[in-house]
Amino acid sequence: MNRNLRFVIGSMVIVATIGYLMYTGIRETSAYYLTIQEFLPKKDQYGNMPLRVAGRVQPGSIDYDAKSLHLRFHLAAFSDANRQEPSVPVSFTGILPDMFADGRDVIVEGRYTSGMLEASQVLTSCPSKYEAKTAAEAGQPAPGRQG
Amino acid sequence: MDRIHLSDLGTFALQLAWCLALYSIVACVYGARGAKGEFVASGRRAALAVFGCVAAAVAIMLHALITRDLQVEYVASYSSSTLPLQYTVAALWGGMAGSLLLWLFILNLSSTIVHVQNRDRHRLLMPYVTATLMTISLFFLSLLVFVVPAFRRLPFAPSEGSDLNPLLQNYWMMIHPPSLYAGYVTVSVPFAFCIAALVTGQLGDAWIRSTRRWTLFAWFFLTLGNVFGGAWAYEVLGWGGYWAWDPVENAAFMPWLVMTAFLHSVMIQEKKDMLKVWNVSLIILAFALTIFGTFLTRSGVISSVHSFTQSGLGPFFLWFLAGALAVAVGLVIWRLPLLRSQNQLESFFSREAAFLFNNLILLGICFTVFWGTIFPVISEWVRGVKITVGPPFFNRVNAPLGLSLLFLTGIGPIIAWRRATPRNLQRNFAGPLAFGFASGLALFALGMRQLAGLVSFSLCSFVTATIAFEFYRGTRARQTLVGESAVTALAHLVSKNHRRYGGYVIHLGIVLVFLGITGSSLFKEEVQATVAEGQAFSIGRYQLRFDRLTKEDSPHLSITRAEVTVLRAGQSIGVLRPEKRFYKRPGQPTTEVAIRKTLREDLYLVLGALDASSGLVTFQTFLNPLVSWLWIGGAVMMIGTAVVMTPTPAERYVRAAVQARETSAALSRAEES
Numbered sequence: 001m002n003r004n005l006r007f008v009i010g011s012m013v014i015v016a017t018i019g020y021l022m023y024t025g026i027r028e029t030s031a032y033y034l035t036i037q038e039f040l041p042k043k044d045q046y047g048n049m050p051l052r053v054a055g056r057v058q059p060g061s062i063d064y065d066a067k068s069l070h071l072r073f074h075l076a077a078f079s080d081a082n083r084q085e086p087s088v089p090v091s092f093t094g095i096l097p098d099m100f101a102d103g104r105d106v107i108v109e110g111r112y113t114s115g116m117l118e119a120s121q122v123l124t125s126c127p128s129k130y131e132a133k134t135a136a137e138a139g140q141p142a143p144g145r146q147g
Numbered sequence: 148m149d150r151i152h153l154s155d156l157g158t159f160a161l162q163l164a165w166c167l168a169l170y171s172i173v174a175c176v177y178g179a180r181g182a183k184g185e186f187v188a189s190g191r192r193a194a195l196a197v198f199g200c201v202a203a204a205v206a207i208m209l210h211a212l213i214t215r216d217l218q219v220e221y222v223a224s225y226s227s228s229t230l231p232l233q234y235t236v237a238a239l240w241g242g243m244a245g246s247l248l249l250w251l252f253i254l255n256l257s258s259t260i261v262h263v264q265n266r267d268r269h270r271l272l273m274p275y276v277t278a279t280l281m282t283i284s285l286f287f288l289s290l291l292v293f294v295v296p297a298f299r300r301l302p303f304a305p306s307e308g309s310d311l312n313p314l315l316q317n318y319w320m321m322i323h324p325p326s327l328y329a330g331y332v333t334v335s336v337p338f339a340f341c342i343a344a345l346v347t348g349q350l351g352d353a354w355i356r357s358t359r360r361w362t363l364f365a366w367f368f369l370t371l372g373n374v375f376g377g378a379w380a381y382e383v384l385g386w387g388g389y390w391a392w393d394p395v396e397n398a399a400f401m402p403w404l405v406m407t408a409f410l411h412s413v414m415i416q417e418k419k420d421m422l423k424v425w426n427v428s429l430i431i432l433a434f435a436l437t438i439f440g441t442f443l444t445r446s447g448v449i450s451s452v453h454s455f456t457q458s459g460l461g462p463f464f465l466w467f468l469a470g471a472l473a474v475a476v477g478l479v480i481w482r483l484p485l486l487r488s489q490n491q492l493e494s495f496f497s498r499e500a501a502f503l504f505n506n507l508i509l510l511g512i513c514f515t516v517f518w519g520t521i522f523p524v525i526s527e528w529v530r531g532v533k534i535t536v537g538p539p540f541f542n543r544v545n546a547p548l549g550l551s552l553l554f555l556t557g558i559g560p561i562i563a564w565r566r567a568t569p570r571n572l573q574r575n576f577a578g579p580l581a582f583g584f585a586s587g588l589a590l591f592a593l594g595m596r597q598l599a600g601l602v603s604f605s606l607c608s609f610v611t612a613t614i615a616f617e618f619y620r621g622t623r624a625r626q627t628l629v630g631e632s633a634v635t636a637l638a639h640l641v642s643k644n645h646r647r648y649g650g651y652v653i654h655l656g657i658v659l660v661f662l663g664i665t666g667s668s669l670f671k672e673e674v675q676a677t678v679a680e681g682q683a684f685s686i687g688r689y690q691l692r693f694d695r696l697t698k699e700d701s702p703h704l705s706i707t708r709a710e711v712t713v714l715r716a717g718q719s720i721g722v723l724r725p726e727k728r729f730y731k732r733p734g735q736p737t738t739e740v741a742i743r744k745t746l747r748e749d750l751y752l753v754l755g756a757l758d759a760s761s762g763l764v765t766f767q768t769f770l771n772p773l774v775s776w777l778w779i780g781g782a783v784m785m786i787g788t789a790v791v792m793t794p795t796p797a798e799r800y801v802r803a804a805v806q807a808r809e810t811s812a813a814l815s816r817a818e819e820s
Contacts, residue, residue, distance in 0.1 A: 004491065004492070007492050007500075007503075010495065011507060014504070014507050015511070017547075018511040018544070021515075022518060022544050025519075025539075025544045026522070026540060028539075028543075029537060029543070030522075031535050031536075032532060033523055033532075033533035033535045052535060066756055066757075066758030066761070066763065066765075067677065067758060067761060069675075069677065069756065069765060095753075095755035098727075098737065099735070099736065
């Protein structure tokens with residue numbers, strides 16, 4: 001009985017350590033994952049928290065300076081029609097992702113401060129004919145992480 | 148009336164296979180319960196016929212792909228008339244239905260081999276092994292017959308196919324999916340034997356011993372598949388790393404962790420008759436994770452670079468998983484009395500304890516990975532909003548766990564069974580521990596200050612020392628006793644005990660992998676530079692000079708290539724040519740990375756952005772120290788596994804004797820009846 005108890009205690013120590021590491025890990029590295037439609041109504045309450053927002057590049061909104069690598073665009077809701085959807089401005093400095101273009105589905109990782117989404121990463125997804133209808137809602141990252 | 152096409156025969160083959168699989172399950176179970184040998188034999192023959200049908204379906208699909216039969220929807224979706232032959236073959240597993248077909252093929256091939264291997268053995272177990280394997284086949288066949296028809300024809304042949312995704316058009320696509328699938332699917336074999344053992348109550352070592360080869364085989368390919376996946380990500384995806392804790396990477400990693408634990412804990416059951424409940428639970432968990440992993444890649448529940456997207460298959464997999472777990476757990480609970488073992492753990496300082504801690508840590512890593520992967524789903528369920536955790540979470544938690552595991556790798560193989568006395572602890576470990584500690588001090592003296600790096604490299608030295616010490620001691624013993632030369636002694640040492648020394652080689656491979664991971668994670672450098680032609684920038688001890696851009700154009704794709712000369716201390720040591728490609732038909736751009744590999748470090752160059760107007764080019768460069776050791780370590784692990792799997796002459800003799808005995812027993816039984 002004594003031996004089993006010792007072993008149980010030893011295992012509990014390992015389990016507790018793992019639990020602690022996981023808890024602090026989650027607390028310090030987690031980010032909210034939202035679609036643009038979920039984000040926009042409540043955007044102010046997400047101020048300065050790590051976010052991942054899935055949306056679509058608003059056609060005509062891309063402003064990219066290839067020398068300074070500064071990118072600005074508007075992240076809008078998914079829609080098939082070409083109307084003006086509510087959007088949020090995004091700012092990103094870095095290499096333009098391969099698939100990045102008007103109307104592409106993207107996921108922006110970053111923080112929302114002073115009315116702008118400051119992106120640390122922009123992930124693009126591939127437009128595939130066979131997944132067009134459903135991929136939009138999921139906003140999946142592409143086979144190829146860029147940014 | 149419509150013509151019958153060859154592809155329709157493919158559909159028919161799958162439907163026939165479905166019926167045969169169902170029959171096989173019923174016949175085997177009925178025959179086993181009623182001791183009606185003829186039904187069991189019939190069920191076994193049906194299982195072999197299922198393989199025949201599945202093989203035919205695969206052959207028909209390959210034929211459709213190679214002859215570019217674009218009217219078959221699958222062929223049109225994943226290939227084209229201009230796709231090179233090797234990628235056309237790879238397109239077999241490039242899409243949803245094809246990947247399910249591959250699963251089925253490997254499963255039934257394994258099933259056929261199992262039936263041939265065991266045609267005269269394990270008469271009590273085999274009917275249930277067949278029934279289990281056929282149940283799994285029935286699930287996948289149901290998906291292919293009712294949900295995702297593989298051979299659906301389009302109303303007319305399109306003028307051109309959609310082609311295989313350009314990111315998949317490389318040699319990795321030829322080797323990574325098949326190896327990973329081979330690993331994944333063959334976990335079903337030990338699982339099937341486990342279920343059969345639980346149902347029949349034959350819970351001795353028989354089910355473990357007869358599946359040892361399959362377990363090693365599955366582990367071999369899971370390891371290979373994971374390493375290939377990392378290498379593919381590194382060489383093709385262009386973000387400078389090899390592992391992103393992507394949900395599908397995790398899906399392939401979790402079964403590997405559990406199978407590693409299983410491989411170790413069965414040794415305890417064999418030697419000490421302990422941990423029986425633990426072992427059956429582990430193999431059930433491993434199988435569940437393979438189904439869960441297959442689910443993750445097909446449901447889009449958790450978005451990932453790999454998902455074949457929402458295809459509606461998710462719920463089916465979840466139901467199958469739930470059902471399989473319910474049955475398996477129910478069986479374990481029912482058989483709990485038979486699974487009790489006599490022996491207990493006696494001391495923390497023993498091999499049993501080391502193996503047990505090894506298992507706990509491996510499962511701990513698995514749990515961490517699982518939790519991190521499904522966290523978005525859980526958080527949405529609990530709080531209504533998706534929260535993701537990224538690579539930092541996994542790295543933070545898994546790094547200390549991994550290092551503890553590395554430490555145990557040095558301890559486990561050498562520490563005594565039952566209870567290690569202070570004397571044999573000192574004899575076995577003082578030297579290697581001193582060596583490890585000295586390495587750490589040396590690195591500290593040379594300027595390394597990162598604690599994780601110091602600990603990791605010290606542990607690598609420690610484990611290497613224990614392995615070297617074992618080889619040395621064994622060789623010296625043979626030299627003294629038998630009088631052989633050192634080389635002969637070493638060769639004979641290994642050849643007489645493949646399990647032990649092959650295992651040491653695998654552990655050495657693990658050490659090299661840790662070396663590669665530590666170097667490339669802790670000491671990585673990254674530089675982003677925008678330069679004009681003729682300008683240079685530096686990273687580490689290298690200077691990179693952008694010389695020129697060249698362009699190439701073909702009907703299939705257009706390429707923009709940068710020529711960059713690599714200089715060290717003013718001397719040119721090579722040229723790197725990163726590219727940006729545009730695949731015309733799917734309209735997809737890709738980036739081709741240029742890597743200069745040495746044992747010490749990799750120089751990894753990405754052509755980031757081109758500004759046509761100013762002629763400026765942006766490069767992203769990474770310096771990844773020691774990363775080649777990761778791949779070398781993987782190769783060493785493969786060699787070690789091959790050694791472990793090869794039977795020694797002594798083992799072959801024993802096996803032949805056992806088989807002869809069982810065959811003559813079977814023959815005399817047949818004569819009597």
